[in-house]
Amino acid sequence: MTIRALVFDVFGTLVDWRSSIAQDAKTHLSPLGLNTDWGAFADAWRAQYQPAMEKIRSGQRGFCKLDELHRDNLDTVLKELGWQHVDESTRQTLNLCWHHLEQWSEVQAGLAQLRKSFILAPCSNGHIALMVHLARHNQWHWDAITGAEIAKDYKPQAVVYQASAAALGCLPEETMMVAAHSDDLLAAAHAGLKTAFIARPDEHGPGLGESVARTPVDYSASDLLDLARQLGCK
Amino acid sequence: MTIRALVFDVFGTLVDWRSSIAQDAKTHLSPLGLNTDWGAFADAWRAQYQPAMEKIRSGQRGFCKLDELHRDNLDTVLKELGWQHVDESTRQTLNLCWHHLEQWSEVQAGLAQLRKSFILAPCSNGHIALMVHLARHNQWHWDAITGAEIAKDYKPQAVVYQASAAALGCLPEETMMVAAHSDDLLAAAHAGLKTAFIARPDEHGPGLGESVARTPVDYSASDLLDLARQLGCK
Numbered sequence: 001m002t003i004r005a006l007v008f009d010v011f012g013t014l015v016d017w018r019s020s021i022a023q024d025a026k027t028h029l030s031p032l033g034l035n036t037d038w039g040a041f042a043d044a045w046r047a048q049y050q051p052a053m054e055k056i057r058s059g060q061r062g063f064c065k066l067d068e069l070h071r072d073n074l075d076t077v078l079k080e081l082g083w084q085h086v087d088e089s090t091r092q093t094l095n096l097c098w099h100h101l102e103q104w105s106e107v108q109a110g111l112a113q114l115r116k117s118f119i120l121a122p123c124s125n126g127h128i129a130l131m132v133h134l135a136r137h138n139q140w141h142w143d144a145i146t147g148a149e150i151a152k153d154y155k156p157q158a159v160v161y162q163a164s165a166a167a168l169g170c171l172p173e174e175t176m177m178v179a180a181h182s183d184d185l186l187a188a189a190h191a192g193l194k195t196a197f198i199a200r201p202d203e204h205g206p207g208l209g210e211s212v213a214r215t216p217v218d219y220s221a222s223d224l225l226d227l228a229r230q231l232g233c234k
Numbered sequence: 235m236t237i238r239a240l241v242f243d244v245f246g247t248l249v250d251w252r253s254s255i256a257q258d259a260k261t262h263l264s265p266l267g268l269n270t271d272w273g274a275f276a277d278a279w280r281a282q283y284q285p286a287m288e289k290i291r292s293g294q295r296g297f298c299k300l301d302e303l304h305r306d307n308l309d310t311v312l313k314e315l316g317w318q319h320v321d322e323s324t325r326q327t328l329n330l331c332w333h334h335l336e337q338w339s340e341v342q343a344g345l346a347q348l349r350k351s352f353i354l355a356p357c358s359n360g361h362i363a364l365m366v367h368l369a370r371h372n373q374w375h376w377d378a379i380t381g382a383e384i385a386k387d388y389k390p391q392a393v394v395y396q397a398s399a400a401a402l403g404c405l406p407e408e409t410m411m412v413a414a415h416s417d418d419l420l421a422a423a424h425a426g427l428k429t430a431f432i433a434r435p436d437e438h439g440p441g442l443g444e445s446v447a448r449t450p451v452d453y454s455a456s457d458l459l460d461l462a463r464q465l466g467c468k
């Protein structure tokens with residue numbers, strides 16, 4: 001079965017969320033006299049991500065957009081740091097930092113190469129507006145925005161991968177999930193999609209990301225340009 | 235309230251569905267020895283469009299993608315013409331003609347101008363895959379695909395306009411519906427959106443489209459480039 005569409009994880013696979021959030025948190029909080037290890041701040045915020053989504057995946061909480069979960073999680077982190085006095089406006093600004101994260105260096109060129117041969121869409125837990133803003137910020141050209149919001153559930157639920165393929169008019173086996181995370185690819189494979197692993201060894205700090213897939217995959221690449229070469233994109 | 239996003243009707247407003255369908259029907263059916271007034275064939279197919287959607291809007295039928303309605307309607311038209319012998323493969327090919335309709339001449343340049351200042355998305359009754367294919371065929375760059383499929387209902391139901399604005403992270407009043415059809419704009423205005431009318435006097439054949447809005451609108455333009463000028467896009 002020919003691959004017709006590529007769907008992408010975004011946080012970690014296309015953007016360096018950790019460095020971006022660390023930088024933005026420093027920019028907005030240090031003028032208030034607040035200081036900490038900003039990489040650790042980003043990690044603490046991200047650590048709340050899976051537990052927050054799990055409430056929705058398990059049915060404890062109805063579907064809501066990622067902005068809402070990010071905001072709840074930010075409030076938790078600020079409380080843990082004893083920074084409850086951070087004002088509402090600063091919290092809102094910080095929460096929107098997830099809308100303009102910086103991409104890994106080859107992503108724009110890699111997506112442009114891949115788009116010559118495949119339909120491209122994000123299959124992220126980020127909602128449509130967040131994906132639109134990230135694409136504008138980093139100059140990506142998606143064919144459509146798929147992922148959690150159209151499925152009304154969060155990865156790694158199978159419905160998110162399957163609804164994304166279906167929205168693009170593709171069967172799961174005509175669709176390849178591209179991600180830097182083995183658990184995401186394992187779930188995508190279980191949902192019937194092809195899989196491509198992208199090494200992002202520095203996602204969680206230097207040398208602390210995944211550089212080798214921990215699950216069988218159809219393709220394994222050092223970055224998006226390497227994947228484009230392996231797929232024969234001209 | 236500032237306008238942040240423009241959402242577009244597609245069939246008639248951005249693409250010349252009638253000429254495209256007439257040409258494609260002739261291409262696929264005349265080799266079978268079938269001949270008719272191909273513009274009238276396109277009109278007959280399109281005439282089934284509103285009644286088919288009305289079954290979904292009224293709750294008589296669950297939501298399905300436009301491909302499915304187009305196919306039912308094609309079967310009806312072929313039967314009316316006494317052309318029941320047209321084979322399954324030809325019917326499937328004909329049905330996909332809606333995925334590669336030709337744009338009005340200024341549309342690609344107009345959308346590119348408008349995209350410099352606004353988030354752009356279709357708000358069509360066409361589903362996501364159909365919109366993806368039309369965009370590829372005509373080289374449009376949407377920020378996201380909104381419309382009937384994400385709302386799970388068909389225009390002119392208010393939810394379609396409102397869900398499209400919400401998906402883009404905009405309030406209805408921050409979103410402007412762009413269409414060549416007064417009824418579409420009237421419904422969008424009732425749903426809280428701003429409205430822009432585009433004249434397409436030849437949509438239904440020479441001089442048989444709307445050249446002037448029959449409802450109050452915020453902007454009225456001769457084409458998308460004129461709209462871009464009125465909106466100050468540089």
